[in-house]
Amino acid sequence: MADYHVSGLITNSFGKPVKDILVQVLERDQGVFEDRIDDLLGSAWTKKDGNFRISFNEKQFMERFKIFEKGPDIYLKLRNNRGEVIHTTKVRKDVKKTQKTRLAFKISLDPNSFENKVKPKEDPFSDATNRRMGSFSGFEQRADFTDNLQQVFTMFLSTLHAWANYNNEHSWRKIGYDGPLVPKFPWRTEHSPHKVKWKKS
């Protein structure tokens, strides 16, 4: 007979029940490993009314904790019908059989917090070096290097020279160049309405 019964309700951000969500109960293992090595204690699909109920037994985790006389540290992992993880709850530590409230979950799915979503980059420019590196993929095949070593060398030096000397505000000021008219991260910085610095023609 099952010792633990985890139950709950999954709703969307408007409070409506969501069916066909796979709910998995996992037991957080100690350690530095990634979570896929956590023990899967049980799983169930949500019904039409968004409810789910999962039962599991003390034997599934107890041996490991006998010495410490602790209950399991459990959390839920929610997957969509493609198997993608869309939500992971916080871990509830040392849950006891009698603590029914700690075994009940009410989860509201926020579409923007789906875990399968890639976390936004700090800015689109942060990967510029990677992009530059990638642009040279196959360069040795696209270009006839050996026939044009001098050309390659000259180009390399020109670019390096320009990069070192004309790619910063200090050098721009030196030659009197106006520089950009917008902040580096326009979407992040409050800036005044669009206008140019100089008098238009």
Next chain:
Amino acid sequence: MNCIFGTEAFEKRQEPYDVISRDIIRDVDVCVIGSGAAGAILATKLSEAGKSVILLERGGYYDGESMNQREEDMMPLLWKNAGANFTANLKIAIAQGSCLGGSTVINDAVCFDIPYTIIKQWQKMKVAISESEWKKSNKEVVKRIHITKVKPNELNENAKKLKKACENFRLYDKKIDHRYNYRNCGPSFTDSSLTDCMQCGFCHLGCHYDTKQSMLVTYIHDALQNTKANFTAYCNCKADKITQENGNVTGVDGTFIDEQGNEKFRIRVNSKIVIVSAGSIASSNLLQKSNIGGKNVGKGLALHPAPFVMGRFKEKIFGNRGIPMSYTCHEFGVTNGVENGGFLIESIFLPVFQMAIAIPSFEKNHRRLMMDFNHYTMAGVMVRDEPNGKITLTYDDHPKVSYDLSSQTIDDMARGMGILARFWFSVGATSLVTSHRDIPEIGTKADIPKLRDAVRNNPDGLMLGSAHPQGGNKMGDDPKNCIVDSDCKVFGFKNLYVCDASVFPTPIGVNPQQTIMALATITANKIIKKWKTFKPVKRSLGKICTLSQPRYGLSKNLGEQFAIVDHKQRLFSELANSKEERIIPNKNWRFNPKTLEITNNVFWKGFYGRDINLMTTGLRFFGGFYKRFEKNNSKSFRGITHPFETKIVNAKSLATEENVPGYGTVIRLRYLDHPYTIAYDLLKMIDKDTLIGKAFLGEFPRGRELFNFSMSRVYDVDFMTEDDLLTIFNNSKFSHSPKGNEIVGKWEGMLVSDSAVSPRSQIFHFESEDGEIDMRYSFANMIRGRSDLSISNQLFKMDDQTIFHDEIRMVTPNFAVGRWVSDWSNQNALKSFIDDFKRILPVPVAREHSKSLDGITRKFRFRWPKLAKETGFSFLGVEKNADNQTRIGLSFILKRTG
């Protein structure tokens, strides 16, 4: 909902956007490749006509807010190859956009109607597009992207100087339609206070204000907003191959890439029609990769190469301020009726970093010249060159652009630079800076002839830029010389179109964006008219991870599938493999030459995730695994798990169905012998030939999950084993020695291991010359050479410089199998190989190694000849014949690519 998808997530987006997190498979009416001047219009117009449309774009989606006017940030984001895009001889830098909207995002917004001279020239070349068709479509484009003429008060100081110079030379006496350029600038959809060009001067780095009416803010924006349309744009998506069947294209295989161009996910698009609009270079490259169009694809490339001359003035010009390209001198170009060659002189100004690269000097001189940044005027001589360039395919399928300046183009450049030099002096320039390394500066008018001579005598000294690659897939009515007809439909195909500047039969001599847009408009209308003639979509799964073919999945996908799919208990009884442990064709093994699929019931072949990492690469090269089952009793199967190459692992197991906490009813595979008892597998049968599984280490049921895998009894030739290959190779029902010119063409070869075939390892070219077949090879893009062929009814043999030779057998017209093998020998084959290997090593080293290796062999009773077999060099196989002779070698498959 219409949406843009990509692999990058940013904080904020102006259009509906979502991030791709898995393989995609879509069935649609239209697949358009490329989102530039042609692709965006075709996709939008066809979606407005009620067709479901997918737009594939290699670059990312970056909106106006992301465009911050800084070269260091914008060039890697918006420019193809981050700006490092050159001809093969590195003489010409080619500026192209690589982002949603294509080059229209980074160009100077200059618009010219297709010149009348060009319409007439093309008509003579059998391009059946009338003047009225061009006019009508131009009118539509003008309206949609707000093309308007630059007003006199919008000329910046740079353009004013050029205008004054033109007046000084009385060029105004000539009859020219317009000198103030037309531009596509208009109201910003993101800031209602902006109604026209901001004149910020940063056109090359994308328009922050969204007033430049690029494809991104016009057609693509309209398609996304159209609630009646079914439009999806996939960004960061590289089209790898157009698939075809009997003169019909069936769709496109593509790859989603990260910032460095590495594969993240895959896409398979099944579509009624495919339209390639990726620009001259990429469109030709895609046709070549897809083995479409024949030898003429990529030929006839023109670039509009453009040298520049800058005037230095005492007063400040501030060339960077205002519209960079607002004024053009037409007298010497096609717009003034010049039939062959000719050039336009166009005002232009480069951002500071590009300017610093373009100035042909170093050190003090460079510093001195840059100090006068604000005192320069600049204009370019855009030459209508001859279409004598070509695009070829490199070993790794990159496009290689070969282009040499013709004598007329060089002469036009010399003339144009000379005239421009006189222009600047006529309006008060104190000196000039040129784009020729031999004459970087000119102090007086008297030096102008020297500049012209330098250009003519040493054209390689010019620093040239191009922003208008055209040609490569010529339009016309002759399938022998042209790739597409006047409808832009590829000859030989019913539903494949190429529509972009690559179809131009000649360069047009003016900035081409408006002509490309007009052509796309014409083509879209033609496609809509003949829509009913296209066949329905034929569904194919391609090489996408799906439940029925988990072998194509990433490890993560396998885990996801395992979590949600139920084990089909009714199929458990079919787990057993054939009683025979060796392949018996048509009994426990079948090969379908149409689908190139192998059904093999000797075992369940194992597959790991397709992730590109150290583990999967290692497995690909050093072996895979299989599992075999036989019935034990009504409730269990005895099994064995075995890597293909090594005898080290031979794990006996017992498979039973059990209800495992957390997983429900699954197949539990327990290992019976030490040391394998510390592990177990959980398996789920998806269909009678497909299993997915998880391997665990530790005591059941609480072991640590190790990895996900799948297994199958049906797989395609990309996963064939060496035994599969040998079965096909040695059986005349499945393969035959190439006859006549059957083998002629280009083939890519992939080594066969027992895990999966390798990526491309070699290329074979077979050419027929005077009835003889000539063969060239390139192995790993490093070793190249020719092989001597000996052809008989039984054997197609190729000898090279090594002790090995190739033997090839044809399976289908586009698929062959081969072996690179030693001669048959009575000795142990590996021993002879090692002896030969020692022989070809430098003698002293070989002797030393020979002694020490022999010593180790004696001491540890290690048998050298079995080394490869026991350490699992998966590609290396030993073959025995009926006379008990052996030979060693590599197996490979060949797929026709040309």
